[in-house]
Amino acid sequence: MGDIFYGGISEEVMMRWGLMSFVAWMGWRFFQHRKNRPKPWIMWLSILISSLLFGVAHLGANTVLAPLTWFIFFRMMLLNGIAGIAFGWLFWKRSLEAAMMAHATVHIVITMMVWLKAMV
Structure with missing residues (x-):
């Protein structure tokens, strides 16, 4: 049961709050350091980079x-x-909480599917 919530909490803290925020901050700092918030392209780039590394982390x-x-x-x-x-x-x-809840929900659904498959 702990594995279900591990991804929802730990992976989101590492990937979104840690890596994605860092990449967005670096892009913001280097490309628009005088603006109040990063442009959407910087955020999308940080989402794509963190998602690529998120996939590799599951290897x-x-x-x-x-x-x-x-x-x-x-x-x-x-x-x-x-x-x-x-x-x-x-x-x-x-x-961050919304990302955590979505991630945990995916794990719950996958776990339920595995349990249902084992019952059949």
Whole structure:
């Protein structure tokens, strides 16, 4: 049960609050240091970079579950990238808590699907 909330809390703190915020701050600092807030392109770039690294961070977990092939790698990057973009957008537009709740909800749904599959 702890694994369900681990991603929702720890990964979002590391990826969104830590990495995404840092990349956005660097872009803001270097490209528009006299503005009150970063432009949307800086935020989208920080979302994409953090989402790419979010996908790569799941490499270890995926290699435990299945042998690493190009298909598995592509699928991992695609699914985690889409989720990372959604969580990054939520962090940007709403809050860290919104990204955490969305991430935990995804883990809950996946866990329920695995349980249901095991029952059949």
